[in-house]
Amino acid sequence: MNELSTTLLTCALCAYVAGMVGALVFQRAERLANGIGFGLAAVGGCCGVLSCASALATGAATASRSFELFPSLIPYVRFSIHADALGCFFGMIVSLLSVALSVFSLGYARGYYGRKNVGVLGALFNVLLLTTTLVFLADHAFFFLIAWEIMALSAYCLVSFEHEHEETRSAGVLYFVMSHIGTCCIILGFLLLFQASGSYGFDSFHALGDKLSAGQRNAVFLLFLFGFGVKAGMVPVHIWLPAAHPVAPSNVSALMSGVLIKTGIYGMTRVFFDFMGTPPNWWGVTVLAIGTISAVLGVLFALMEHDLKRLLAYHSIENIGIILMGMGAALMFLHSGHSMLASLALIAALYHTINHASFKALLFLGAGAVLHATHTRNMEEMGGLAKRMRWTALFFLVGAVAISALPPLNGFVSEWLTYQSLLQGFGTTTSLIRLMFPLSGAMLALTGALAAACFVKAFGIAFLAQPRSEHARHAHEAPFTMLLGQGILVAACVWLGLFPTVFLKLLDPVTQQLTGQQLSQQLSLAGGLVLSGGSAQGGTVSTLGITLMLLCLLPVPLVLWVLFARRSRTRIAPTWDCGLRGLTPQMEYTATGFSKPLRMIFKALFRPRREVQREYDFSPYFTTTLRFESHVEEMFQTRIYRPLRWLVLRASRRLRALQAGSLQAYLIYIFITLLLLLMFAL
Amino acid sequence: MKVLAILLQTLLLLALAPLVSGCIKNWKAKLQNRRGPRPWQVYFDIAKFLRKDMVISEHASWIFSFAPYVVFLTALLAGLMVPMINTPAPLSLFGGVLAVIGLLALGRFFLALAGLDPASAFGGMGSSREMTISAIAEPAMMLAIFTVAITAGSTDLSQIAQSTQSATWKLLNPAHVLAFAALFIVLLAETGRIPVDNPATHLELTMIHEAMLLEYSGRYLAFMEWGAAIKQLVLMTLLLNVFFPVGLAGPGDGAAALGISLLAYLGKLLALSSAVVVVETTNAKLRLFRVPDLLSAAFVLATLALLSSFLFQ
Numbered sequence: 001m002n003e004l005s006t007t008l009l010t011c012a013l014c015a016y017v018a019g020m021v022g023a024l025v026f027q028r029a030e031r032l033a034n035g036i037g038f039g040l041a042a043v044g045g046c047c048g049v050l051s052c053a054s055a056l057a058t059g060a061a062t063a064s065r066s067f068e069l070f071p072s073l074i075p076y077v078r079f080s081i082h083a084d085a086l087g088c089f090f091g092m093i094v095s096l097l098s099v100a101l102s103v104f105s106l107g108y109a110r111g112y113y114g115r116k117n118v119g120v121l122g123a124l125f126n127v128l129l130l131t132t133t134l135v136f137l138a139d140h141a142f143f144f145l146i147a148w149e150i151m152a153l154s155a156y157c158l159v160s161f162e163h164e165h166e167e168t169r170s171a172g173v174l175y176f177v178m179s180h181i182g183t184c185c186i187i188l189g190f191l192l193l194f195q196a197s198g199s200y201g202f203d204s205f206h207a208l209g210d211k212l213s214a215g216q217r218n219a220v221f222l223l224f225l226f227g228f229g230v231k232a233g234m235v236p237v238h239i240w241l242p243a244a245h246p247v248a249p250s251n252v253s254a255l256m257s258g259v260l261i262k263t264g265i266y267g268m269t270r271v272f273f274d275f276m277g278t279p280p281n282w283w284g285v286t287v288l289a290i291g292t293i294s295a296v297l298g299v300l301f302a303l304m305e306h307d308l309k310r311l312l313a314y315h316s317i318e319n320i321g322i323i324l325m326g327m328g329a330a331l332m333f334l335h336s337g338h339s340m341l342a343s344l345a346l347i348a349a350l351y352h353t354i355n356h357a358s359f360k361a362l363l364f365l366g367a368g369a370v371l372h373a374t375h376t377r378n379m380e381e382m383g384g385l386a387k388r389m390r391w392t393a394l395f396f397l398v399g400a401v402a403i404s405a406l407p408p409l410n411g412f413v414s415e416w417l418t419y420q421s422l423l424q425g426f427g428t429t430t431s432l433i434r435l436m437f438p439l440s441g442a443m444l445a446l447t448g449a450l451a452a453a454c455f456v457k458a459f460g461i462a463f464l465a466q467p468r469s470e471h472a473r474h475a476h477e478a479p480f481t482m483l484l485g486q487g488i489l490v491a492a493c494v495w496l497g498l499f500p501t502v503f504l505k506l507l508d509p510v511t512q513q514l515t516g517q518q519l520s521q522q523l524s525l526a527g528g529l530v531l532s533g534g535s536a537q538g539g540t541v542s543t544l545g546i547t548l549m550l551l552c553l554l555p556v557p558l559v560l561w562v563l564f565a566r567r568s569r570t571r572i573a574p575t576w577d578c579g580l581r582g583l584t585p586q587m588e589y590t591a592t593g594f595s596k597p598l599r600m601i602f603k604a605l606f607r608p609r610r611e612v613q614r615e616y617d618f619s620p621y622f623t624t625t626l627r628f629e630s631h632v633e634e635m636f637q638t639r640i641y642r643p644l645r646w647l648v649l650r651a652s653r654r655l656r657a658l659q660a661g662s663l664q665a666y667l668i669y670i671f672i673t674l675l676l677l678l679m680f681a682l
Numbered sequence: 683m684k685v686l687a688i689l690l691q692t693l694l695l696l697a698l699a700p701l702v703s704g705c706i707k708n709w710k711a712k713l714q715n716r717r718g719p720r721p722w723q724v725y726f727d728i729a730k731f732l733r734k735d736m737v738i739s740e741h742a743s744w745i746f747s748f749a750p751y752v753v754f755l756t757a758l759l760a761g762l763m764v765p766m767i768n769t770p771a772p773l774s775l776f777g778g779v780l781a782v783i784g785l786l787a788l789g790r791f792f793l794a795l796a797g798l799d800p801a802s803a804f805g806g807m808g809s810s811r812e813m814t815i816s817a818i819a820e821p822a823m824m825l826a827i828f829t830v831a832i833t834a835g836s837t838d839l840s841q842i843a844q845s846t847q848s849a850t851w852k853l854l855n856p857a858h859v860l861a862f863a864a865l866f867i868v869l870l871a872e873t874g875r876i877p878v879d880n881p882a883t884h885l886e887l888t889m890i891h892e893a894m895l896l897e898y899s900g901r902y903l904a905f906m907e908w909g910a911a912i913k914q915l916v917l918m919t920l921l922l923n924v925f926f927p928v929g930l931a932g933p934g935d936g937a938a939a940l941g942i943s944l945l946a947y948l949g950k951l952l953a954l955s956s957a958v959v960v961v962e963t964t965n966a967k968l969r970l971f972r973v974p975d976l977l978s979a980a981f982v983l984a985t986l987a988l989l990s991s992f993l994f995q
Contacts, residue, residue, distance in 0.1 A: 384741070386743035386744070386745065387743050393743075397745075401788070401791065404787075404791060405784070406784055406787055406788040406791055407777075407781060407784040407785055407788060412784055416780055416781075416784075419780055419837070420837070423828060423831055423832060423837065426832045427832075427835075432992075434992075435988065435989070435992060438825060438828040438829070438832065438988055439825070439985075439988075441824060441825075441828055442821040442822075442824045442825040442828065442981075442984075443821065444824075445783075445820045445821050445823070445824035445825075446817065446818075446820055446821040448787075448820070449787070449813075449816055449817035449818075449819075449820035449821075450817045452787060452790075452791050452813065452816075452817070453794075453813035453814065453816075453817050455791075456791060456794040456795055456798070456809060456813050457810075457813075459795060460794070460795050460797075460798035460799070460806075460809065461798070463743075464743060464745060464795065464798050464799045464801075465741055465798055465799060465800070465801035465806075466741050466801045525775075526775065530775055530776070533837070537835070537836050537838070537841055538835065538836050538837070538838075539778045539780070539831075539836050539837030539838045539841075540774075540775050540776070540777070540778065540838065541776065541777040541778065541780065541781050542775065542776040542777065545773070545775070545776035545777075546759065546776055546777060546781065546785070549759055549762070549773065549776065550755050550756070550759055553692070553755050553758055553759060554751070554755065556692070556696070556754075556755075556758065557750075557751055557754055557755070557905055560732060560901075560904075561732075561901060563732075564729065564732035564733050564901070565732050565733060565900070565901045568733060568734060568735045568736065568900060568901065569735045569736075570735065570736045570737075570738060570900075571735065571736070571737050571738070572737075572738055572739075572740050573737045573738070573739070573740065574739070574740055575739040575740070575741055575800045575801055575802045575897060576802065576896065576897065577802075583741075583801055583802065585801075587801075587802075587803050588801050588802075588803060588806060589798065589803055589805075589806020589807060589809075589810065593806070593807075593810065594806065594809070594810045595810070596810070597810060597811060597814040597970065597971075598814050598817070600971055601814070601818065601971070601974045
């Protein structure tokens with residue numbers, strides 16, 4: 001990392017701090033607080049993007065030096081930053097989103113004027129950005145944990161920002177509890193690592209796994225997998241995610257889905273690839289299996305949602321699953337010594353990480369703009385917004401195409417790389433376990449197709465056809481800053497989709513650091529136009545070529561138009577209504593109806609329940625009132641978490657006997673503990 | 683040379699696709715003791731649609747006008763990545779089988795959106811069913827293709843065809859036979875053929891593909907119908923040239939080889955179309971919630987194909 005990027009990085013961190021302080025100082029003047037808080041966050045994001053991208057582009061990140069942020073007065077704790085390639089890559093993601101989300105927030109926060117304290121929102125937003133950046137750059141376990149905890153706390157405060165609603169409060173508490181169970185595991189993991197290395201610095205942890213005993217290694221793996229998995233939202237510890245993300249303000253939902261859950265991915269990458277040396281095979285198998293299950297279940301639960309933001313939150317679980325698939329495959333290849341394939345799978349995972357950050361943030365911003373205009377998150381009350389919110393609709397559509405992994409946008413590219421690594425993985429071993437690769441590839445295909453179905457539903461029900469409520473009928477386009485924020489992310493999605501070979505150069509230092517390979521040369525063919533899966537024979541794809549060819553083929557229908565249809569006219573008329581007196585919005589297909597076939601096909605999983613109450617006067621065919629209710633069982637809550645909670649409550653009721661309130665009993669406890677500790681020490 | 687290949691294959695796709703649809707219609711009628719439309723009737727239909735005025739729903743947005751072009755162009759472009767009469771396919775560098783499936787999915791995405799756009803319940807119903815069926819067909823299709831891709835060591839369709847060609851005995855490899863059966867079922871589902879969808883139905887409640895097109899007329903309908911025909915041809919070609927690349931001309935072959943290859947291709951297409959006709963005539967349309975059973979049978983076949991490729995390697 002050279003002087004310039006170090007300076008820029010410091011500027012970015014200072015801008016976040018200044019934004020936090022400024023927003024708090026000027027909280028009485030809402031406009032000023034909004035401008036300062038989010039304006040400085042945008043500036044900080046710009047500096048961060050420039051710093052990290054330039055460090056990655058020059059490749060200097062591999063030979064980076066660490067520097068102390070400020071001298072520490074506490075023993076064992078060092079506040080030092082080490083912007084290595086992996087940290088820079090994730091720092092780039094958070095900075096990129098920081099720019100887009102802050103610009104969006106300038107307009108979005110206006111909705112809170114007079115209702116809520118915008119200064120506090122801006123300050124917490126800056127704290128979250130600052131601590132997330134520090135999590136990616138921290139070079140010391142204690143510093144990492146401090147940043148990690150402040151990040152979790154500020155995220156909790158932001159989730160609970162609209163705390164008037166009961167739903168928000170309980171979601172906030174759920175997030176808080178889950179997050180701390182995760183942190184607990186991470187602390188234990190770091191303590192195990194400390195035991196072996198004798199220091200808390202990350203540099204002393206490097207490739208430590210080879211020196212640990214097998215039992216310790218596996219314990220460290222499981223602790224970190226669980227701890228970071230909670231933050232990432234992998235199944236089955238995902239339940240906080242669909243509760244917490246939707247209730248937060250939309251700019252915060254975007255930040256949480258885009259970046260916050262990626263801190264879990266960062267942590268896993270850091271620990272599994274940097275700290276743990278050569279992994280045993282079952283690690284990769286476990287991660288690949290969890291990833292596959294998360295991907296499929298995430299998208300299936302997303303399909304059942306008609307709350308637009310909850311739907312997007314479930315898709316985060318799906319995409320974390322896809323990222324974990326790449327990571328699991330990479331671990332398996334590292335075990336079998338195929339470092340080139342491991343790099344390819346890791347590239348696929350990291351590429352999907354930045355892709356998911358960009359399109360998921362874009363979709364959450366779109367949902368925020370819709371929420372802003374219609375005051376509802378329920379898709380059944382939207383509709384017809386494509387005509388009323390033209391730009392938001394277009395941007396949301398771009399995000400929907402990207403997340404459904406359709407060419408030529410970025411989701412397609414990273415899933416293509418995932419497919420390639422899975423397919424090539426079949427040849428790496430001769431054991432039966434290799435069947436996992438094509439099978440999880442098939443599940444990835446299922447995930448992609450279901451995601452497409454889900455986004456046809458989300459876009460089609462929310463933006464197309466007739467408006468389904470008065471609010472939707474009177475919806476208006478979002479203000480310019482909100483559109484600009486989305487526009488930045490649209491540009492990111494398109495760029496990442498069309499120019500993968502350029503972007504892969506930025507990943508070179510990262511794979512060099514983690515697997516010792518640089519693949520961007522090998523993956524780029526025909527001067528960067530074509531992306532290959534490692535060799536020209538193995539398979540190639542060119543999203544830019546596809547786009548250009550689509551444009552080249554465009555003359556075919558246009559020529560036909562001119563040849564045949566020159567004189568034809570176009571008439572606007574009502575939709576065919578089977579002879580009724582006009583179609584009403586009640587006759588449209590609903591989001592619930594749209595996903596009904598899939599609900600029936602996967603009924604073993606969803607256990608759908610419905611209640612229909614009808615009242616009629618003389619014949620059941622002429623109903624006067626009808627009440628319809630439909631529920632889907634949330635399997636993990638009812639099967640795992642509810643019994644677990646019951647057990648915990650029962651155990652604590654038993655334990656309450658210990659806490660009798662008598663001073664003598666407490667003194668005896670202390671005495672016994674002391675005795676035990678002394679016996680242990682001697 | 684490359685440009686010429688692209689042009690020729692585009693023309694072939696455009697010209698052949700309606701004929702295949704027409705032939706299937708005609709033979710199906712013959713087999714059911716009806717006279718049926720002439721095989722080339724589809725050309726006249728498309729020409730007629732192109733000339734007609736259009737009626738567009740007042741509720742529709744720009745998606746409605748945009749979708750026909752996307753459906754038509756993605757099917758055409760996907761066709762250029764599949765080897766028809768010679769390897770490599772003109773655009774095989776720009777994408778292999780994953781890109782072909784992705785492009786067809788992009789077309790379907792917009793088709794389903796266009797079904798929802800005019801605010802009619804029929805269109806929404808069609809979209810919902812189309813996306814459901816394609817979603818459960820996808821894993822079977824991918825797994826069957828992975829089986830051959832792993833054997834060939836490539837996701838490039840031209841490479842797969844060449845590797846199948848170079849070892850002819852593999853044609854009767856159990857893995858290939860099972861994968862072919864799985865893909866054939868998927869073909870029936872993806873092209874809206876009878877056990878899954880009835881292309882000739884007039885009852886809105888049983889429609890899938892046609893329901894999404896109900897509000898289309900004129901030029902847009904022509905592009906939609908033509909696009910669907912091209913998509914069908916692309917999938918059939920994929921099936922034929924991946925599993926039976928008999929007679930497929932190689933990179934350096936001359937005009938004579940290309941001519942033989944074209945004849946062989948037409949012959950194979952004839953056989954596959956007849957198979958589709960026989961299946962359509964001898965089967966009844968399945969209830970919607972029976973379709974998943976059929977497609978999971980395809981998935982099981984594909985899994986068996988994978989297992990046997992593992993066992994017999």
